[in-house]
Amino acid sequence: MEKEKIIIDCFGCDNPESVIKGVAKTIRNLPEIKLIAAGNRKTIEEILKDEEFDKSRLEILDAEEIITNDDSPVDAIMHKKNSSLVQSFLRLKNDGEVAAMVSAGSTGAVLAGSSVILGRCEGVDRPALSAFLPTDDGKEVCLVDCGANVDCRPEQLLQFSKYGADYMRCVHGIAAPRIGLLSVGTEDKKGNALGKATFKLLKDSDLNFKGNIEARTVLCGDVDVVVTDGFAGNVLLKTIEGTANSMIKKTLYLLKKHLPKEYDGSFIKSAFAELMQQVDFNSLGGGVILGVKKVIVKCHGSSNSDTIFNSVRQAVKMLEGGFNKTLK
């Protein structure tokens, strides 16, 4: 990591100020990191003027325009040439010293830019979006695809499985990552037409394929990679989020209701603060765009400075683990 730089797209997200402060935080906390912050120079300088960090390790890439969630992703990538995102992609593509990008901007635009500007790895049909979920045994499971490709062919799901396995091998040092195919039952013959065809491909592949897995056991830690199409993967991901929120609300309400009057409830707050850390997307970093020529971490639109720090750390782990070599 001595020479490699990581570029942060600072705009197009819900809280650019938090993202920009995250740049300073990351430099403070990762002693050797060199970052490039892309976006309006004046705004970035203004937000960073009171932050203490080693300014020699930051470069600002001036870019006036912003791609928003309301823009058509492909149009925006084609026409908003001076946006923080397009400028980030161009630099990532053309500068051999820049090894990775982190963005909290429009998912569609990040995916479009990955294909249109940066380019796919050889033999890759479509890039995929992965998410990393905390498992019950304190590890994480890679879910791919979680929304990039809502209609898929079996060959694509096979590719997604390979990307996911590469990630878990490089970042977590798992020699033969266990692959599970999301289905409606664990039996070999369960599944929709796509699943049944994919099952055969996975079984004939040299991947460590563990068969079908049901959605209810995704968080149990039985497999390292869960592969599915982007529609079902997105449903799974957002259901986890919605259910976790709903459970937290219900549980807090009932704990307060049953708490004896003479007890101080502050320990409940502490327990939930720790719970939030375990299940919070911000503390987990971001998803990764798989199948493209460099490392791209796409974090949540509502990312804060912690997310940026965690996402950069995740990109560093990928680079140190040799993930960029798997892209060749």
Added chain:
Amino acid sequence: MEKEKIIIDCFGCDNPESVIKGVAKTIRNLPEIKLIAAGNRKTIEEILKDEEFDKSRLEILDAEEIITNDDSPVDAIMHKKNSSLVQSFLRLKNDGEVAAMVSAGSTGAVLAGSSVILGRCEGVDRPALSAFLPTDDGKEVCLVDCGANVDCRPEQLLQFSKYGADYMRCVHGIAAPRIGLLSVGTEDKKGNALGKATFKLLKDSDLNFKGNIEARTVLCGDVDVVVTDGFAGNVLLKTIEGTANSMIKKTLYLLKKHLPKEYDGSFIKSAFAELMQQVDFNSLGGGVILGVKKVIVKCHGSSNSDTIFNSVRQAVKMLEGGFNKTLK
């Protein structure tokens, strides 16, 4: 409900004894109900011999065979003629006094029997399986299809929406149930090929269509019916179950960890007992097979006596609300 009877398939589930005890419990708690318990007469009589209930309101339908989850559903329906499930279906089909059936047996076999023995409503292409989920505002949302049809056409999703609306109208008295189409975003154009085509059909229908809904807001109570194909619906349903279990485990562990030593933790148990009631499938009754000629409630394979009681009560509500008339 004076003359109508409800038939309970007592076997093919995880705990037939609990189901059979649930028959007695239901008769004790619903003063006018008449039930038929299908299954091995000796076993049923043995289990019920110490139960107190009005025996004049129970008939036993003797059936030796059992259809299990390992049987091929269609084969089992065709060949296990003396199974509790097939006998239940034959009685339901042929006896005008029997208005509904409750089964905790193999979902595939219940679906197969619904089509093969009982028969679909006129114009219905495929029956669907619905589930009812507790929303944050204390009501419930109907999810259809949650696993019966893993590959669907848009016209089927339109039919499922109609079934779901009928149910919510009859059982909950909602005049114009709000329909949401499960998608990867709330914008009109979001979705896979199936979703985009279904969106148009729903928009042109006379249903109260509220557009696309994301999985994360399914439990918020913004719509009364969520429609999707059986693959995504099954993923959604099982993800809720898995995430709820995972959250309960994590939260309990952290509460115990943070609980001050001098505090008695029994109030946490009380809070979680109430939480479990709210999120437990057993207390909610069962799913409903929609699109077939009579009322069929399919409850969880691990159903206990409470589930049976709740499922019969659910069937009664459907009959009292005139749901069987919508089937004509």
